[in-house]
Amino acid sequence: MPDTKEMIITKETVSEFVEAQRTNGTLGNEITLIIEKVINQQSGNSSRYQCRVLKSGELFIEMLNPLTNRPWELNFYFVKDAFTIGDVLVGRYEVQTQKRFLHDLIKPMPGTLKKLKRSNELVDRHGEDFVQFLQKKFDGEESLLGLMYDRWYETTERDISEHQEKISTLNSEINHLNDQVTEKVLQLKGIQAEIQAHEQTRLRIDQQVYDLRSSLGFVEEDWKEEAAIDFHNLKEDGDFIEAMQIGLYHQNGENLVYEYDIVRRFITALRTDQLVLLTGPSGTGKSSLVHQIGEVLHPCKVHHVAVQSNWTDVQDLLGFFNPLKNTYLPTPFLQALVDARNDKKSLHIICLDEMNLAHVEYYFSSLLSAREKQPDKRFLDLYAHKFYKEAKMDLEELLNMPIAEISAEDLKQLDAEKRKEARSKYELIFNFPAHFPIPDNVRFVGTLNMDETVKPLSPKVIDRSFIIELDHPSKLNDVREQLASQSIGGKLELNISEFILPALEEPKLSEEQKSVIDQVLEYSSVLKDIPNAMMNSRGIKHMERYVSSLPAVEGAVDELINSKILPRVMFPKAEKQLENVFDEFVARLPQASNSRAKAEKMKINKRVVQFWR
Template identity: 35%
Template structure:
């Protein structure tokens, strides 16, 4: 590699000079005996890889072309593979591979490449283009002919602190200082990371925006963003002077990724549990991230077919490139509709004013009552008033206009047909399901059995849950994505924070607490564990499974003495408002012994492949399995042609939902029929139904309206409750095969499923 002289105009271009700190750190790592990439050196390696990839492209920016002319392009390309592997090896903690790849990079001559860059760029010592506090230059960037042209005007920049920077300088400072100390001693604790992420989640509101820097076969990387008055801005690392870039493995999600490097996505996050990367604080669920459209034109293109989009643009009289015209048109339409919006808002405000007047009257009555209270009771009452005030204030600021929908009278005999039509006509996806699948799903929910929706990806397992809520009044859905790292009940429910004297709930626990409130008693809550077998279900869900077997259905969240402490905090009131709020929340929402609300129904979705955990016999015994498969085009056409056009929501509440129609006494003949089928499998371990399984089937039958409906659903009861229990060697099944198959022949779906199971070479299993 022959060094060339670069002029100062070239060296002032940020496309080249911005990598100097990363090259310096990376070069030092190459010279060190340590072969592991941690902290700054890990991020530096990723920056160097990004720079090399940009320079190795056949088509690249002119400024990059100018710099890389001094090198042999083929030699540069040789660095990419081993450097990518070294970074990946560090993510997977494969240190032997990391050492091998480091040695390979050095043998390929990367030291000369990094040394030359550092000498050339640092020689001129280019100054930062922008001083974030006050600068005499303002930088304007515009893209033209694939070059970045920097224009400088003699204007003073007044840059206000972003909300994120202000947050970092606020109450979180003690937590950050602790993290800094632990980082310096290489002892960042899991508790410190959890405390930071807890407060950070409160700040951002649950999800976070990321600028995607890299997408490859195994990982996705991105930088957190915040929205400011000037657009998207990168969030700096909370306590280190480095780029806050986080990576996460996404092997099982790669085929579903619908974004690329350079996109902005919204993703959920949690605290990282990888000890080597705790300084990055976050573990991001990039697998389920959703890309955000950049412009209004992007929104239209995403939601409209190409021919429809062209027609819309013609009607708007704008070109595809002119997004500003589209924005102007949309703003005009919003203004035209504003009077209607104002009227609705004014009506809501009137109602609010009436409520506030009633509150003021109640407060005066309360003041009169306070005169008769002793000093300690007064203090407690004042505390509660302060908390209630903030809650009312928050509710006032979150007023929304309720969605209007057509109300459809509930007809028990037509309910399943109504749902089938509503699933198709209510939803933009136009969902199509076999009527018996819907019937099995609804009756399992009514019977309060853990309902497991199994089947290939894309068959509508999650969609049927949302579609039911869209079709029926007073149904709430809470989706809870299961993480592969879940190992115990705390991952599902949450934990008690001993320092804050507060319970830190998960979304699952928050949903149960919401369902337990008095004003939710008429609602049906569907809590769906999405991809429930990513982790062992019997590990994280064991306490719920056990509690559902008891009469009171109670779970223990934390020691009762902590609840007594919360009562004392409210009585004494000598703490800050945050601690008071936590104490009141503990008493009202999260008692030490929590009763599972009767209006909650648990659902699980699962895909069966080699990356997930199989369901244990304990879980299968307490579940009803509904397998949803892809329908053929002809099957879909036949179903759609039979549907009535229907939109809206069926009138329903919890009490009406659980009403049964058949007494167990008149079901005896069908119960005997199911028992006979179960007895066919009694020679196989755990295959025949026990008393619990039979009770489940009887309960489902009580929701059938007539004999015709019972005869149809029995096939699916065998399919979903008996066949999943079967797991035996094929050789053990052969002596009974003819007898069992002949008895099952009249049950079409179960017969076809068992035929498919019997085709296995070694083990006969439902999965």
């Protein structure tokens, strides 16, 4: 060690000294620093960072300045709030050239400094398996995880760059193909619109033929041959649910097996106009339940709509308006809404199969928003209202009569060219108005898959849904034997006005029903520290409508916890405080309840405590 008191420190000697330190291995191409103090400048957007040089070994320890034999302290100026006290940085340096700082020997190059990731950050970002991979790959200690991560990143950076170039090329090709697909989709939607128009014409003709044959005595209404069971006579004592359960098994020889409580929850959720989401492993009969309901109830029609993974906005669900032709190209979903509006005497159930193949809140946003309003104020805005007004005026001019008096028959008096134009405007006004009302007699159901191909449900969707989890039929052999031994003839007659009434009126709760809500809210309050888990005012209104429609409240607390509270719970197991909160919640649930069994299963997940599996 030279005597620094006698040594004259110059730029040249500092350069030589630093080179010597590199040669003997004291310094490498990079240095490791720890921030000890941050001093914000009074003016400007920069800070002075005071730090110490660390020696990178099995543990981070302070390095001594070879000139002073004291802890090696350095300063540098950089962007304000770039780093905080305690951050460990790695980056390049250069020889110090400023006269008053020559004893520092080196100065950091701020633009090259990278903050080392800490162990908990790496676990949160990549998981514990990745951290173990780093330790095994580089045979390192816990304290060096940040350096190992940087080393791993550098070794993969070149591959990443090559992949990004390939991705860029592929994206260009995809964009070109997407343009072609968009063009074909527009052509397809035009063809579909024509097909639907022909189908509507065919249905009208079929109905006219049917009515004519009926009037002449040639047609028998098969469903009336069977013994129809009136919903009015069954709903009071709960026999209607049992009849539904038996009907689901025997109707058309389907032999579908569902627990009594599942059927009751499903029917009650439909009556109160909840967005019902059916979840469970593949093969549990989610879509079949919806389809078979339409076979058992009369009058009831089920519309199945297959959700596509490329759906990104509401046009994928509802279709779109063509301003050049002043026509609307509907989807099967919107056509189902039109059918429900034109058939007020039937219950219409629209089932979105595999609803979470795409982000629900993207394509279903208009419906989610509209359903928050009072039933008589639920509208979908399909296109700008001015096009509707123009079509209305044009049609009145073509037929020379007010719109209120126009019927489809009036179009026949026009010549072929004008009739085609009038038909498009007639469809726009009477089938697809700009301000489209959601019919009271339509209900929405979604089936969910839980695998790597689907999108997670957002808290917004979960909050607005009633979730029912189905179990595999193989676990319901006792129920199967019971259903096989019973039989019910005919369909269940449905009074649609009576069925939808709970969704239209404000719920009136008995003291017993109010107690159910209070108990659920008491359980919910335990989860107040878990984000989005505590029940809000919207959820309370949903529960009040649901409970008010139950013939009896036995078991209602348990099923509301399963359907309205547990699906809201989601947090990483690394958050021990939240895990303790959930443990306290589970401990309060009744020992033999379904909700407790489900909550215990949620705790088994390795990384995230959640309802979805």
